[in-house]
Amino acid sequence: MTVVDLEKGAPQNAPQNAPHGAPGKAAEGISADTDAVAVLPDVPRRIGGVTRSGVLSVFGAAASGLCVAVLLFGELAPFSGALGFFVTAYLAFLGIYAVLTGLEENGQAVRDRVMTVVLWSAGGLMFAALTMVLGFTAWRGREALPHANFFTQDMQAAGPLDPLTHGGIAHAMLGTIIMIAIALAITVPLGLACAVYLNQIPGRFSRFVRTIVEAMTALPSIVAGLMVYAVWILNLGMQKSGLAAGFAISVMMLPIVIRAADVVLRLVPGTLTEASEALGAPRWRTVWHVVLPTARSGLATAVILGTARGIGETSPVLLTAGFTAALNADPTSGPMVSLPLAVFNFVKSPEPTMIARGFGAAAVLMALVLVLFVIARVIGGRGPGHQNKRQARRAARASRRDATRFAELHTPGLKLFETGSDENGEQADPPGSAENHENPGDDSRPRGAGNGAPSHHAPAADDGEPTPPNGSPADGGTRAGGNTDAATGDSH
Numbered sequence: 001m002t003v004v005d006l007e008k009g010a011p012q013n014a015p016q017n018a019p020h021g022a023p024g025k026a027a028e029g030i031s032a033d034t035d036a037v038a039v040l041p042d043v044p045r046r047i048g049g050v051t052r053s054g055v056l057s058v059f060g061a062a063a064s065g066l067c068v069a070v071l072l073f074g075e076l077a078p079f080s081g082a083l084g085f086f087v088t089a090y091l092a093f094l095g096i097y098a099v100l101t102g103l104e105e106n107g108q109a110v111r112d113r114v115m116t117v118v119l120w121s122a123g124g125l126m127f128a129a130l131t132m133v134l135g136f137t138a139w140r141g142r143e144a145l146p147h148a149n150f151f152t153q154d155m156q157a158a159g160p161l162d163p164l165t166h167g168g169i170a171h172a173m174l175g176t177i178i179m180i181a182i183a184l185a186i187t188v189p190l191g192l193a194c195a196v197y198l199n200q201i202p203g204r205f206s207r208f209v210r211t212i213v214e215a216m217t218a219l220p221s222i223v224a225g226l227m228v229y230a231v232w233i234l235n236l237g238m239q240k241s242g243l244a245a246g247f248a249i250s251v252m253m254l255p256i257v258i259r260a261a262d263v264v265l266r267l268v269p270g271t272l273t274e275a276s277e278a279l280g281a282p283r284w285r286t287v288w289h290v291v292l293p294t295a296r297s298g299l300a301t302a303v304i305l306g307t308a309r310g311i312g313e314t315s316p317v318l319l320t321a322g323f324t325a326a327l328n329a330d331p332t333s334g335p336m337v338s339l340p341l342a343v344f345n346f347v348k349s350p351e352p353t354m355i356a357r358g359f360g361a362a363a364v365l366m367a368l369v370l371v372l373f374v375i376a377r378v379i380g381g382r383g384p385g386h387q388n389k390r391q392a393r394r395a396a397r398a399s400r401r402d403a404t405r406f407a408e409l410h411t412p413g414l415k416l417f418e419t420g421s422d423e424n425g426e427q428a429d430p431p432g433s434a435e436n437h438e439n440p441g442d443d444s445r446p447r448g449a450g451n452g453a454p455s456h457h458a459p460a461a462d463d464g465e466p467t468p469p470n471g472s473p474a475d476g477g478t479r480a481g482g483n484t485d486a487a488t489g490d491s492h
Helices: 023-033 052-076 082-102 107-140 170-200 204-217 221-235 242-266 270-278 283-294 296-311 315-320 339-347 352-380 389-409 415-419
Strands: 002-004 036-038
Touching: 052 082, 082 107, 107 352, 170 204, 170 242, 170 283, 170 296, 170 339, 170 352, 204 242, 221 242, 221 315, 242 296, 242 315, 270 283, 283 296, 296 352, 315 339, 339 352
Parallel strands: 002 036
Antiparallel strands: none
């Protein structure tokens, strides 16, 4: 069998002595001897985008999977349960969708389409779960959230039987803010410094520290609370307070921040640090001006992950800060309550008003986490290589200042020799002297690095006169920059 290229013409085994005027007869002879197969050019497969056949395949496979699940659970098999029904329907949907896609695409495209559907399904499931949690919490707390006293009063003068117009969660909101502020003040510098150490100073001790950090990531929160309770309260004799709760929360946040920040710092390209060190910058300046700004967005995410872990802790706060229904703004003395602990205390009551207060406090806690996330993203900025408008304007101003400075440094002129003196202490001739008026029209003569010396790349003289040695002028070698002997070429 011979493969014929439609663009190049006859195959390689075609007769070479075929007449040029009979292409039809030559083609008939070739087709009679061999079976010609045309090779079509390769067409790139479309990776992204939505096609009509793809949409019809998805909806058709979904309907077919649902029908298969109904048939199995209702007629053919003794299956039951909502979870099993949806799992069976989804698996049948994937199988039917793979078959429908295989009718038009090859195996690689089928695997790509099926994995795309699986990933979109997982993302949709996570988004649906998050929406359900947020919506259910806000819906159950809708009775308490509209009241202004819910955000401005504490529960010192309100009981379980009081209506929602009395009492609030001001004490829990203030306690949460104080505790998380103390924990962040401890965790952020220590966590980032430890991450920089693990990233910049490899060695046996750094591997040991990384192992301890990874082990502390799975530390139960009650253990952290018991450690702070034993050291701070029992051994040192301190009282339960918001400061002790901040210490316990920081123990929970620290390994999360270190681990996440270490991963982010590893993603900084090594070429940036190598370029900084090649310019002579020390290691600390490279870390401060190159590594940390490059990873700023990821470091903000690491802090948010640690904050989300610490702000929802209940048992360490209960052990170290106690519980109170009154407002306490002093973190060093007296018990203090947080929003998670207040939610736990509210929802365990059988009274509907207390349950509404609990769900309202949970909604406020989620809003507080969202506010902290937004603040962290604003501080972190965009990722490496992306600038906002303010950063772009700042970079443009710095570039203009640098361009002006470079232009001043490299501008040719005789400013130094017009106002200064030569090496022998003689005053330089002013620009309007007689020597300068000898050749008044010779301003186009190429000069060197701004000092009046002729350039090495200057063209030869057109009048046939030889160029004096050492680039000295023909009028005796005297110039404002110094005295030169025309015979010997030595400077005096």
